[in-house]
Amino acid sequence: MTSIAIVGPGAIGGTLAAWLAQNPNFDVTVCARSPMTDLVVETPEGTIKAAPKVLTDPRQGQPVDWVLVATKTYSAESTRPWIEALSAQGTRVAIIQNGVEHGRVFEGIVPAGRLVPVMINLPAARSAPGRIVQSRHGIIAVPAGRNGEDFCALFAHTEIEAKAHEDIVSQLWIKLAGNSAAIVPARTLRATGPVWSDELAAIVRGLVEECAAVGRAEGADIPQSVIENTVSAMKAMPEGASGGSLHADRLAGNQMEIDARNGVIVRLGEKHGIPTPYNRLLVTLLAASASPWVTD
Numbered sequence: 295m296t297s298i299a300i301v302g303p304g305a306i307g308g309t310l311a312a313w314l315a316q317n318p319n320f321d322v323t324v325c326a327r328s329p330m331t332d333l334v335v336e337t338p339e340g341t342i343k344a345a346p347k348v349l350t351d352p353r354q355g356q357p358v359d360w361v362l363v364a365t366k367t368y369s370a371e372s373t374r375p376w377i378e379a380l381s382a383q384g385t386r387v388a389i390i391q392n393g394v395e396h397g398r399v400f401e402g403i404v405p406a407g408r409l410v411p412v413m414i415n416l417p418a419a420r421s422a423p424g425r426i427v428q429s430r431h432g433i434i435a436v437p438a439g440r441n442g443e444d445f446c447a448l449f450a451h452t453e454i455e456a457k458a459h460e461d462i463v464s465q466l467w468i469k470l471a472g473n474s475a476a477i478v479p480a481r482t483l484r485a486t487g488p489v490w491s492d493e494l495a496a497i498v499r500g501l502v503e504e505c506a507a508v509g510r511a512e513g514a515d516i517p518q519s520v521i522e523n524t525v526s527a528m529k530a531m532p533e534g535a536s537g538g539s540l541h542a543d544r545l546a547g548n549q550m551e552i553d554a555r556n557g558v559i560v561r562l563g564e565k566h567g568i569p570t571p572y573n574r575l576l577v578t579l580l581a582a583s584a585s586p587w588v589t590d
């Protein structure tokens with residue numbers, strides 16, 4: 295029996311927990327901040343249900359084989375008591391978040407040799423505790439090596455495509471490049487397609503090009519097609535479409551992952567001497583649009 299604890303059973307954590315719980319050889323626990331009962335996830339392959347153990351207090355936690363952390367990036371420090379309670383010497387800890395700084399954010403919480411940074415491309419939204427819609431096929435990328443390969447094996451029975459990559463840095467930055475443009479709908483509170491103009495196209499392109507330049511300075515291989523595809527996707531975004539989780543979090547009055555998704559481009563740009571005026575402007579404006587208690 296493989297024991298797996300998912301810290302943060304929101305849209306991503308809840309979806310992964312439900313998929314993992316389909317394997318009778320897995321003992322799945324969810325570690326929640328808010329009370330919840332069971333999981334019902336509508337996936338492209340049909341509805342899956344699960345009733346994992348639910349813990350709401352780290353003092354209830356016991357060491358497990360795998361801890362999967364799927365909170366928002368700004369909640370990292372709050373997961374420390376969970377990670378400590380759930381970890382023994384052999385416990386691996388997978389960090390399933392957007393951004394490129396999984397190692398930096400969890401430095402001091404998880405030893406580097408037991409930390410598995412995960413890039414996930416799996417659009418999911420939660421309507422109520424444990425009620426989630428996974429709208430498209432899910433893809434996971436992890437670093438090559440034993441930890442990454444063992445992590446992929448956890449998903450062998452699922453429809454989620456999990457793959458170990460020699461170059462995880464590029465995988466993380468390619469995802470970030472696509473995400474970097476989503477700060478525009480988060481700021482304007484509307485889809486970009488209906489208001490598309492040459493000026494807006496230049497802003498979207500500027501955001502993604504800055505991200506690619508900084509990512510390349512960090513060692514990522516980012517094909518030009520990533521930039522073109524992101525601009526095309528923003529141009530095609532129809533009226534009423536969700537502008538992504540930053541947009542959704544702003545609408546809901548939640549804290550936003552501004553720093554992990556665009557602030558990081560500005561910070562690392564400074565380190566490499568790469569100007570990032572588009573990202574700096576949008577980060578400043580979006581942070582100023584939110585209440586002080588909902589920015590990161």
Ligand SMILES: NC(=O)c1ccc[n+]([C@@H]2O[C@H](COP(=O)([O-])OP(=O)(O)OC[C@H]3O[C@@H](n4cnc5c(N)ncnc54)[C@H](OP(=O)(O)O)[C@@H]3O)[C@@H](O)[C@H]2O)c1
Nearest residue numbers: 302303304305306326327328364365369372391392417418
């Ligand atoms: N959703 C997507 O489509 C998607 C796609 C790719 C990547 N991502 C990334 O995946 C990460 C997770 O996103 P998400 O959309 O799943 O966020 P989410 O729906 O807000 O879920 C986060 C969960 O973490 C819980 N949480 C926060 N602090 C906690 C703590 N200390 N202990 C236990 N639980 C805690 C929250 O509890 P509450 O129930 O109390 O809020 C919530 O259930 C983010 O980095 C996001 O950018 C998301």
